[in-house]
Amino acid sequence: MKVEIPEELQEILEEFLVEAEEILENLDQDLVDLESNPEDKELLNKIFRGMHTLKGGAGFLNLTPIVEIAHRIEDIFNKLRNDEMTLTPEIMDVILEGIDKLKEALQMLKDSQELPDMEEIEELLSRLDAVLKGESPVSTASSEGSREESGSQEGEIEFVDGISDKLKELILQYPDKDLAGILEEIILMPPDKRPMDVIPEIEKLIEEGKDVKDLIKKKEAPPQEKKEKEKRETLEEQTASQKAVSSKSSSSASSKPKAVAKKTEKKSSETIRVDVERVENLMNLVGEIVLDRNRILRVTQDVEKECRTEAVEKLVEAVTSLDRTVSDLQVAVMKLRMQPIKKIFSKFPRLVRDLARKLNKKVQLIIEGEDTELDRSILDKLEDPLIHLVRNALDHGIEPPEERVAKGKPEVGTIRLFAYHEGDHIVVGIQDDGRGIDPEKVKKKALEKGLITPEQAAQMSDKEAYELIFLPGFSTADKVSDVSGRGVGMDVVASTIHSLRGSIEIDSEPGRGTTILLKLPLTVAIIRTLMLGCNGQVYAVPLHSVVEIVRYQEDQVKEVGSFRSFMLRDEVLPLFSLNELLEVPDNNEKAFVVIVKVGEKLIAVSIEKLFGEEEIVIKSLGELLSDIPGIAGATIAGDGRVVLILDLNSLLSDYRTKLIGVKR
Numbered sequence: 054m055k056v057e058i059p060e061e062l063q064e065i066l067e068e069f070l071v072e073a074e075e076i077l078e079n080l081d082q083d084l085v086d087l088e089s090n091p092e093d094k095e096l097l098n099k100i101f102r103g104m105h106t107l108k109g110g111a112g113f114l115n116l117t118p119i120v121e122i123a124h125r126i127e128d129i130f131n132k133l134r135n136d137e138m139t140l141t142p143e144i145m146d147v148i149l150e151g152i153d154k155l156k157e158a159l160q161m162l163k164d165s166q167e168l169p170d171m172e173e174i175e176e177l178l179s180r181l182d183a184v185l186k187g188e189s190p191v192s193t194a195s196s197e198g199s200r201e202e203s204g205s206q207e208g209e210i211e212f213v214d215g216i217s218d219k220l221k222e223l224i225l226q227y228p229d230k231d232l233a234g235i236l237e238e239i240i241l242m243p244p245d246k247r248p249m250d251v252i253p254e255i256e257k258l259i260e261e262g263k264d265v266k267d268l269i270k271k272k273e274a275p276p277q278e279k280k281e282k283e284k285r286e287t288l289e290e291q292t293a294s295q296k297a298v299s300s301k302s303s304s305s306a307s308s309k310p311k312a313v314a315k316k317t318e319k320k321s322s323e324t325i326r327v328d329v330e331r332v333e334n335l336m337n338l339v340g341e342i343v344l345d346r347n348r349i350l351r352v353t354q355d356v357e358k359e360c361r362t363e364a365v366e367k368l369v370e371a372v373t374s375l376d377r378t379v380s381d382l383q384v385a386v387m388k389l390r391m392q393p394i395k396k397i398f399s400k401f402p403r404l405v406r407d408l409a410r411k412l413n414k415k416v417q418l419i420i421e422g423e424d425t426e427l428d429r430s431i432l433d434k435l436e437d438p439l440i441h442l443v444r445n446a447l448d449h450g451i452e453p454p455e456e457r458v459a460k461g462k463p464e465v466g467t468i469r470l471f472a473y474h475e476g477d478h479i480v481v482g483i484q485d486d487g488r489g490i491d492p493e494k495v496k497k498k499a500l501e502k503g504l505i506t507p508e509q510a511a512q513m514s515d516k517e518a519y520e521l522i523f524l525p526g527f528s529t530a531d532k533v534s535d536v537s538g539r540g541v542g543m544d545v546v547a548s549t550i551h552s553l554r555g556s557i558e559i560d561s562e563p564g565r566g567t568t569i570l571l572k573l574p575l576t577v578a579i580i581r582t583l584m585l586g587c588n589g590q591v592y593a594v595p596l597h598s599v600v601e602i603v604r605y606q607e608d609q610v611k612e613v614g615s616f617r618s619f620m621l622r623d624e625v626l627p628l629f630s631l632n633e634l635l636e637v638p639d640n641n642e643k644a645f646v647v648i649v650k651v652g653e654k655l656i657a658v659s660i661e662k663l664f665g666e667e668e669i670v671i672k673s674l675g676e677l678l679s680d681i682p683g684i685a686g687a688t689i690a691g692d693g694r695v696v697l698i699l700d701l702n703s704l705l706s707d708y709r710t711k712l713i714g715v716k717r
Contacts, residue, residue, distance in 0.1 A: 055166065065114070072106070080100065085402035097133055223239070235265075343383060421472070443468065443483060446485040451487040490561040504521065588637045600648045619646055621648065629705070
């Protein structure tokens with residue numbers, strides 16, 4: 054159904070959408086926590102208030118489908134917190150179904166200002182009504198009958214004589230408002246829909262000292278009293294919380310709550326919402342400033358070499374100050390793009406809960422480091438790989454309860470999802486205490502698929518065997534299910550992480566569990582690189598993949614079969630020429646060897662020239678050139694030249710057989 058929102062309410066709609074998304078995002082975690090601890094009154098009250106806020110905002114904008122669903126879920130939680138109902142997994146299934154429909158409706162509203170038709174949510178409303186009546190959630194009671202009953206409950210309110218019908222409608226429309234609040238709502242209405250005739254009536258009643266409770270017959274007062282009681286309980290909870298804070302920090306209990314409230318108010322007033330597109334534009338402008346700064350630094354160095362005067366010294370001082378300011382500006386703007394990883398971590402309690410029920414497994418999810426911040430562009434692309442990994446941990450890793458008990462393990466399996474900073478990178482990990490990965494089983498599957506030879510399997514380490522999992526179509530599942538085992542997913546994980554200039558590490562112990570670590574850069578916009586020379590051209594290599602740089606010495610190069618190796622101390626590393634990887638003429642004049650890490654392997658790459666480090670801004674090559682193997686993008690160097698950024702993972706992919714003994 055199409056939703057007609059007046060132009061003057063568009064800003065209110067946008068605010069509602071943001072607030073509603075925040076409420077529903079937090080609900081996933083809260084609902085899963087509540088299922089494991091249904092007696093938590095504080096959590097019940099929090100969820101109830103969230104649904105009440107959502108319903109109120111939707112009611113103001115006349116978003117009927119959202120109001121109907123939210124109203125029923127709110128009533129369910131009202132019964133739960135008043136001990137009129139006991140929470141069961143079946144009831145939670147229906148509640149979560151309602152939450153999903155609310156998310157779907159909000160997305161439709163956001164994308165096209167449309168909402169599901171009432172007929173589309175009829176069955177869901179019937180199931181929610183069945184829960185409210187204490188019947189089985191799978192009951193298929195007619196939606197129409199449920200709606201009539203719901204309507205009759207609201208219609209049971211009887212007003213005193215002398216009240217206009219329009220005022221009665223407004224009181225029913227805004228049940229939590231007093232007369233002054235209803236008058237305020239009328240003022241906010243569009244002029245063509247504003248009931249002017251009822252304004253004098255409300256003003257007169259206010260002058261007489263009357264309020265909504267005085268307009269309702271006494272026998273119907275209990276519902277209103279109940280609401281007032283809930284408000285008092287909420288107020289008492291807040292007061293108790295403030296007193297607890299006050300007692301810890303000061304002996305003056307009367308003055309501290311005011312200070313706390315004042316501090317909270319100040320914080321909210323200093324927070325603004327900024328459109329993502331504006332932040333992206335700002336980041337692009339800062340990127341251009343960084344490029345200009347690099348050119349100015351280069352030119353200033355040249356001027357200083359050729360001419361040393363007092364004016365040049367002042368120029369150098371000014372440019373040095375500019376360099377510091379631009380660096381600070383760059384850091385500040387990059388922080389604007391940073392978001393806590395909680396944005397995607399919060400979705401996993403629900404995912405694990407639903408999947409565990411489907412697989413008849415008992416699993417607890419532990420989340421750590423959810424406040425760790427990451428660039429938004431990376432965060433958006435990280436969700437799907439994490440979903441694949443968590444689903445695999447649940448399906449392949451965690452054993453059924455009876456199998457775990459037989460092995461002497463706790464009946465409930467554990468999956469740990471964590472994140473932490475490590476230098477200029479972030480590490481995201483998924484750990485389970487399940488079956489683990491058997492490297493011999495992985496090798497056997499690879500042999501059956503013709504990916505490796507028996508000789509290669511015999512020489513392959515466990516770490517190398519684990520990397521086979523990321524090959525397209527590879528799966529160790531004994532049977533195909535709708536959860537996993539179709540040979541898709543893990544190769545997508547690898548390609549996505551590598552496209553973000555990240556790496557994957559697997560550590561597993563059969564019978565004990567598996568840990569998968571994703572190492573990602575904090576940002577993809579501005580990076581430090583190593584500038585290399587090859588066949589008269591300059592290329593940039595992301596510095597995070599560079600382990601070490603050494604001088605090229607011919608006596609350290611050894612021929613091993615048809616391949617060359619480089620002796621680094623006591624370690625033998627595969628050696629490739631950058632010219633060879635780029636397929637350009639090679640003059641065999643090598644000056645340096647760059648040691649890079651590709652997966653779990655160290656690879657030696659010989660180069661002609663080395664120009665040092667430089668901070669660059671990544672520029673896209675556009676759609677036509679976006680799929681060139683080995684090229685991650687381009688940048689403009691300090692001297693104004695366009696420099697291609699190399700993706701060593703992609704460049705070396707054609708040599709995968711040489712590196713880890715695997716056919717592609």
